[in-house]
Amino acid sequence: MAQSKPQEPAAPAAGITPPSSDEYGDVTAKDVGERAPSSASAGASSDEYGDVATEDGASAEPREVIADPIKPFNIAMYHFNDKLYFWAWKPVATGYKYVLPREIRGLFSSFYANLKAPIRIVNNLLQGEPGYAGKELASFLINSTIGVGGLRNCAEECFGLRGRYADFGQTLGKYGVGFGFYLVLPFVGPSSVRDGFGFLVDWTMRPQTYIGDEFFSYESVGLYTHEQINSTSFHLGEYEAFKKASVDPYVSMRDIFIQYRKNLIENR
């Protein structure tokens, strides 16, 4: 069945076609948890259109779409990061994992997570979560002292204190700021105008930022690189699995980014 213009949703698709009892039969927008196509209103009465939209709203996730006006740039950056992973992060992290036992790498993970406590404290406060800001502050104090400079997450392991992740892009999102548009950052990965800006603001709250003379000094970028290698050593194979699972990795990653950030803003 060749469709001359497949991008135009078939007009009678929503609400009019009765659902078939055959499991391979046609579907309605409601069946598949999709928004009724707007062109359906032309063929359907306003009542029918309204009904589908209401039921759809109850059963389905409203689809978040993100503008991608600089797609050629983003695709170039996507390929840059892809090559960076296979040519740099992966071999380096594999060797690193081979040399350093899991326990030592775990200490580094805790160390870097602890250094990011100021980001979580400030953003929890900005998000109206003073309780979690307090927990994060207490964790930071405990881990920096008893946890020997953050090498152990003693706050959680010894005292059962569990904080709450928070970043500035998320804070802006909770204030109602939209994504802006999709932005793939070199070295950093998928982001958006809002979250990229958030990343910069959060960068100012990292103590490592101030060990050098400049905002992006060799020292702080060096530490960031080590943090990334250390983190990658725990996640080797995941990016490969992601690529294997996707039909269009660029579109898939963009969608994962949107869904993940949206969930972080709306449900956490």
Added chain:
Amino acid sequence: MRKALVGLMIFVISMAPFHAFGGAALDTVTTNVNSVLDVLRDPKLKGESGKKAKEQKIEAAADKLFDYVELSKRTLGLNWNKFSMDQRKEFVELFKALLRNTYIDRITGYTDQKVSFVKEMPLSETTIEVQSVVVSGNGRTPINYRVIKKENNWKVYDVVIEGVSLVNNYRTQFREILGNNPPQALIDTLRKRAGK
């Protein structure tokens, strides 16, 4: 005393359907996911020799867990209607092959971690979200299974990991392809993937 007992009986009987409805989805998903994990963790199926048997067992367990037709419909959305009957059937088979690899990849990584099923949340009259958490050394990953009731059986039609829905993710990818191409192009793409 007798009156109280009769009252209690009536109460229990009247509540029974709710329990049957409420717990069934959680139980079914817990049982079916655990049977997949059991196969993955089976020490007898380690190594190359056990690989074939392992794959077959996982496939059987996954078939009980997932409703591939429902998954396909929700992933294609209204584009489903543009597929001919033969194309629909072929799509389901090809998508099933892709998903099986994906899901197995995702959960084989979780074999050493603890999976706990937390609770279930009704989404609609026929659908429920069963929420689980995978706890590992690196933290907690929430994995939610969305299930639909069909012929008294609960089957998974979507998996949501850290807020990312599998169905939504594939739908975005497929929509992009189907925006400029006929259904056959998507089927050819999937067939090429499966052939690898």
